[in-house]
Amino acid sequence: MQKILLILFILISQISFSQDLKQSFDFANELFAKKDYTGAGITYRRVIYFDKAEIYRKDCYKNIADCLYETQQFEEAADYYELAFFQQKTDSAKAEVIFKKMSCYLILNNFEYAEIELLNLPSNLNAEQNNKKVFYSAVLNFSIEKYDLAKTQFLSLIDSTNTASKKKIEQLFIKNEKINKLNPRTARIMSMIIPGLGQFYAGDIKNGTNSIILTLGIATWGIVTAVKSTSPFDVLVTAAPWFQRYYMGGYKKAEQIAINEKKKRRSKVYNQILDEISK
Incomplete structure (x- = not known):
C-alpha cells in the first residue's frame, strides 16, 4: 500500500511539475507576443533550466535568440541561433x-562569419528565400567593398519594369565611387604642409x-616673444613642444x-540603397 501511495505521489508531482513548466512556457509566449522581449527571454531560460525531460527546451532556443536580437544583444543571439539551427x-x-x-x-561587422553562414544555406530555397539570399549577399559584398x-x-532585386529605381541605384553607386576620391592619407599630408588644410579637404x-588658429597662433607667439626676449633660445625651446603637439595632433x-x-x-549612400530596395 505504501509503495502504491509513493508511486501515486511521484506521478502527481511529475504531472504538477509538467503543468507548471507548460504554464511558464505559455507565459513566455504571451510576453513575447506582447513584445516584452526581456521578460520573455528570462522566462524561456527558466523553462530550459527546469525542463530536464526536454519537452519544451528545443522550442525555446530560437525564441531566446529572437528576444536577444530584438534587444540588440547580437553576439549572444548568434550563439542561440546556432543552437536553434540544429x-x-x-x-x-x-x-x-x-x-x-x-x-x-x-x-557586428563580423563579415567573415557572415560569409560562412551564406555558404551554409540549403540549396533548395524557395523564391522568397532566394531573394533574401541575394539581398544578404549584396549587403555583405557592399560591406567588404566589392561594390561592382x-x-x-x-x-537584380528590383523589378525589370521599375526603371526609375534601377536608375536611382545606378546613380547611388556612381556617388559611392566618388567617395573613394576622399583619401585620408592625402588629408594627413595636406595638414602636414599647411595646418588645417587636410580638415578643409x-x-x-x-x-x-581651429587647427590653423592654434598652430599658427603658437608659432607666432613663440617667434614674437623670442624676438623681444633677452633669451630667445629659451623661449623657442619652451614653445616648441606646444607647437609640435598641436601640429602633429x-x-x-x-x-x-x-x-x-x-x-x-x-x-x-548605403541607407539610400536599402530604402530604394525596400520600396
Missing part, C-alpha cells in the same frame, strides 16, 4: 535561422579653422576626420 526539422526553417544569424554577424558585385545583386571647416586628426567622413558618406 532543432529545425526542415531546410526552409533552417534557412530562416541562418538568415537571422547572418544578420547578427553583419550588424553588390551593385549587380541589388539591381575632408569638409570639416570648423576643425580646420592636427595632421593626425585630419586623417581621422577624413576616415570618419568617408564612412559617414558611404553609410548615407
